[in-house]
Amino acid sequence: MIITIANQKGGVGKTTTCINLSAAFAFLGYKTLLIDMDPQTNATLSYIDPEKIKYSTFDFLQSNEYELQDIIHKTNIINLSIIPSSISLAKLESKLIGEIDSHFRLKDKLDSIKYNYDFIIIDTPPTLGLITINSFVAATHLIIPIQASYFALEGTDDLLETFDRIRIRSNPDLALLGVLITLYDKRTIMARDSKKHIEKIFENKVFKTKISKSVRLEESPAYKESIFTFAPTSSGAFEYKNLSEEILKNV
Numbered sequence: 001m002i003i004t005i006a007n008q009k010g011g012v013g014k015t016t017t018c019i020n021l022s023a024a025f026a027f028l029g030y031k032t033l034l035i036d037m038d039p040q041t042n043a044t045l046s047y048i049d050p051e052k053i054k055y056s057t058f059d060f061l062q063s064n065e066y067e068l069q070d071i072i073h074k075t076n077i078i079n080l081s082i083i084p085s086s087i088s089l090a091k092l093e094s095k096l097i098g099e100i101d102s103h104f105r106l107k108d109k110l111d112s113i114k115y116n117y118d119f120i121i122i123d124t125p126p127t128l129g130l131i132t133i134n135s136f137v138a139a140t141h142l143i144i145p146i147q148a149s150y151f152a153l154e155g156t157d158d159l160l161e162t163f164d165r166i167r168i169r170s171n172p173d174l175a176l177l178g179v180l181i182t183l184y185d186k187r188t189i190m191a192r193d194s195k196k197h198i199e200k201i202f203e204n205k206v207f208k209t210k211i212s213k214s215v216r217l218e219e220s221p222a223y224k225e226s227i228f229t230f231a232p233t234s235s236g237a238f239e240y241k242n243l244s245e246e247i248l249k250n251v
């Protein structure tokens with residue numbers, strides 16, 4: 001199962017979800033690969049030291065001159081590996097424009113390694129450019145994190161239009177796994193209203209699990225840990241574990 005986590009709106013919890021959902025699957029014993037497709041490198045920095053990175057997703061997509069073991073890094077979590085990103089990924093889009101396989105680079109690269117993993121999870125940047133398109137074409141499933149806030153649904157029309165276009169043109173197998181309500185603070189009326197609104201629009205596609213606002217989730221990447229070792233009894237650990245189980249139950 002290849003899950004891309006996307007929303008071109010910034011700061012909605014894409015990376016936090018990638019980091020912790022991939023760790024949840026790995027702790028359950030599933031072989032998991034996290035692919036960081038965001039030049040901001042936040043998911044990468046949550047797991048590995050930048051000095052250890054020789055090749056990144058940029059090289060993975062752009063050349064053949066590397067050994068897989070130089071690209072796929074082990075993390076300190078057993079069963080979890082990562083293909084790190086680097087700032088150079090920012091120039092990938094301009095390099096891909098005009099190439100006939102520009103939408104298919106990630107898919108083609110994953111074809112030879114995907115059977116080594118139970119789960120591949122892709123973190124995407126806050127844009128709907130070629131990098132995100134590559135992740136849609138390569139994936140079997142999409143998770144859309146949406147922050148429970150006033151402008152929550154701004155931009156989702158464009159996102160869903162892209163999803164539909166990819167399904168028609170390049171990847172008919174891509175399915176919407178679910179919409180994940182994130183940064184949820186149930187004490188505020190605004191968050192509760194926003195949650196209701198999201199549920200009205202996306203109906204049964206909204207995950208039952210919601211991710212609450214939690215300082216622990218915000219802190220854990222700075223310590224290069226997932227929430228499960230950083231704060232195992234926190235709401236974030238409980239909720240991301242529940243999310244992994246909800247996904248496993250539904251596929």
Ligand SMILES: Nc1ncnc2c1ncn2[C@@H]1O[C@H](COP(=O)(O)OP(=O)(O)OP(=O)(O)O)[C@@H](O)[C@H]1O
Pocket residue numbers: 009010011012013014015016017038040042124125126182183184211212213214215217218219
């Ligand atoms: N449930 C949460 N509770 C508290 N803080 C959170 C939560 N989820 C994410 N954050 C924090 O909010 C900020 C944005 O989250 P994150 O980086 O996961 O979003 P993103 O969608 O990946 O952002 P970008 O679009 O820039 O890639 C980060 O500082 C993160 O630590």
Ligand SMILES: [Mg+2]
Pocket residue numbers: 014015016038040042123124125
């Ligand atoms: Mg991010």
